[in-house]
Amino acid sequence: MSTTSKIALVTGGSRGLGKDMALRLAEKGVDVILTYVSKEDAALEVAAQIQQKGQKAAVLHLNTGDIKSFDTFIQQLKSTLQSQFQATHIDYLVNNAGVGLYAAIPEMSEEQFDEVLNIHFKGVYFLTQKVLTLMNDGGGIVNVSSGLTRVAVPGSSAYAAMKGAVEVYTRYLAKELGARKIKANVVAPGAVMTDFGGAHLRNDEQLQQFISSVTALGRPGQAEDIGGVVAFLCSPEAGWVNGQRIEVSGGMAL
Numbered sequence: 001m002s003t004t005s006k007i008a009l010v011t012g013g014s015r016g017l018g019k020d021m022a023l024r025l026a027e028k029g030v031d032v033i034l035t036y037v038s039k040e041d042a043a044l045e046v047a048a049q050i051q052q053k054g055q056k057a058a059v060l061h062l063n064t065g066d067i068k069s070f071d072t073f074i075q076q077l078k079s080t081l082q083s084q085f086q087a088t089h090i091d092y093l094v095n096n097a098g099v100g101l102y103a104a105i106p107e108m109s110e111e112q113f114d115e116v117l118n119i120h121f122k123g124v125y126f127l128t129q130k131v132l133t134l135m136n137d138g139g140g141i142v143n144v145s146s147g148l149t150r151v152a153v154p155g156s157s158a159y160a161a162m163k164g165a166v167e168v169y170t171r172y173l174a175k176e177l178g179a180r181k182i183k184a185n186v187v188a189p190g191a192v193m194t195d196f197g198g199a200h201l202r203n204d205e206q207l208q209q210f211i212s213s214v215t216a217l218g219r220p221g222q223a224e225d226i227g228g229v230v231a232f233l234c235s236p237e238a239g240w241v242n243g244q245r246i247e248v249s250g251g252m253a254l
Helices: 016-027 040-052 068-086 110-134 155-174 204-214 229-235
Strands: 007-010 031-036 057-060 090-095 136-145 183-189 245-248
Touching: 007 016, 007 068, 007 245, 016 031, 016 090, 016 155, 031 040, 031 068, 040 057, 057 068, 068 110, 068 204, 090 110, 110 136, 136 155, 136 229, 155 183, 183 229, 229 245
Parallel strands: 007 031, 007 090, 031 057, 090 136, 136 183, 183 245
Antiparallel strands: none
16 A cells, blocks of 8 residues: 555554454555554454555554553654654544443442543543644544433443543534544444443343344344444545534434
């Protein structure tokens, strides 16, 4: 590929939705830097698959809940861009990394709440702030939310509240970055069969049947249902899509 490929940074790209996003981006001719928190081998395997598709790939460690580590990460990102991509800037940021948390409101501990706050909102806010210094004008940001901001499912109050905050933040990003022609959008997956949240959905056949019954297309989502939408938002075809929440749920709870 030519050295003029666009470059995307995908957090949490070693598995599940992030892996599919990274691969779909590569299929659109985008080079990818993906981050992992614990599964380096899996991340390297995704990078190898990206390279097989003819694009450049690199892997960096990042805990999106550890905001104090972001300055070090930005330095690593800079040197990786120079050494492996002969570049100084990225074009797209996909804030995908996350963890699941299922706890009823009376049982929620402050420690659990803070962990979800740091990973799903504070981390997204400040990582985006820092990456903006390395982002080309005319690029794009895709923040990953959840169908749970629209449909209230008991046990997901803190997680969904953080995702709701991300949706508001995304509209502000779109507004404030308009002068730089940087677009910001939200992709909100419905219930997806991955190992997210301890494979909560994948291991519960009754839950799968319930999700199927309330989804217009009659099944739970797969990781492969989501990545193509993110890749579309990181393409010229989506150049006039800005400040939007796109739910990718097969028509869940319509």
